[in-house]
Amino acid sequence: xxxxxxxxxxxxxxxxxxxxxxxxxxxxxxxxxxxxxxxxxxxxxxxxxxxxxxxxxxxxxxxxxxxxxxxxxxxxxxxxxxxxxxxxxxxxxxxxxxxxxxxxxxxxxxxxxxxxxxxxxxxxxxxxxxxxxxxxxxxxxxxxxxxxxxxxxxxxxx
Numbered sequence: 001x002x003x004x005x006x007x008x009x010x011x012x013x014x015x016x017x018x019x020x021x022x023x024x025x026x027x028x029x030x031x032x033x034x035x036x037x038x039x040x041x042x043x044x045x046x047x048x049x050x051x052x053x054x055x056x057x058x059x060x061x062x063x064x065x066x067x068x069x070x071x072x073x074x075x076x077x078x079x080x081x082x083x084x085x086x087x088x089x090x091x092x093x094x095x096x097x098x099x100x101x102x103x104x105x106x107x108x109x110x111x112x113x114x115x116x117x118x119x120x121x122x123x124x125x126x127x128x129x130x131x132x133x134x135x136x137x138x139x140x141x142x143x144x145x146x147x148x149x150x151x152x153x154x155x156x157x158x
Contacts, residue, residue: 001054001062001063001065002049002063002064003057003060003061003062003120003122003123003124003126004061004118004119004120004127004141005059005060005061005118005119005121005127005139005141006116006117006118006139006141006143006146007116007117007119007132007136007137007138007139007140007141008136008138008140009104009115009116009117009135009136009137010136010137011134011135012115012135013092013135016092016104019092019093019094020092021091021092021093022040022090022093023041023090024039024040024089024090024105025086025087025089026038026086026087026152027078027079027082027083027084027085027086027087027152028083028084028152029078029081029082029083030083031149033048033049033050033052034049034050035047035048036148036149037070037075037078037082040091043069044069044070044071044072044075045067045068045069045070046067046068047066047068048065048066048068049063049064050063051063052064057124059124060121060124060127061142062124082152083152083153085109085110085152085153085154085155086152087107087111087148088108088111089105089106089107089111090105090106091103091104091105091106092104092106096119098126100119100120100121100126101119101120102117102119102136103119103120107151107157110154110155110156111154111156111157113157114158116140116146117136145158
């Protein structure tokens with residue numbers, strides 16, 4: 001089970017280069033349910049996400065998520081079959097309190113200039129009681145425009 005919240009970014013954290021980062025490209029084979037392929041640095045992953053059987057939450061986005069490793073060759077083969085645009089972004093992993101991590105995504109190519117941050121939680125209670133850092137902006141967890149599957153359909157950031 002994945003439980004996450006997404007936020008706009010008010011101000012970028014200082015010294016981003018000090019944090020671990022991933023260069024990510026991802027595409028979608030299907031968006032309902034979500035079937036995604038991703039290259040994250042040198043890792044290749046197929047992800048399936050579904051909301052089937054999950055009650056709606058007013059606090060966080062919740063979904064069943066299964067990830068399966070791919071070979072580079074399998075990824076390249078599936079990449080040719082994706083719908084819409086391939087998303088390209090740099091993800092910075094920023095430690096937060098209580099062992100949580102902020103995943104700050106800075107998009108490239110057709111989405112250049114778009115930046116937001118996601119936080120995954122162990123349970124809905126932790127998501128509800130999250131102490132939002134001052135550099136976070138508006139909570140956009142339920143704004144479908146910020147779902148990566150929606151972003152893959154866009155020709156430019158909104």
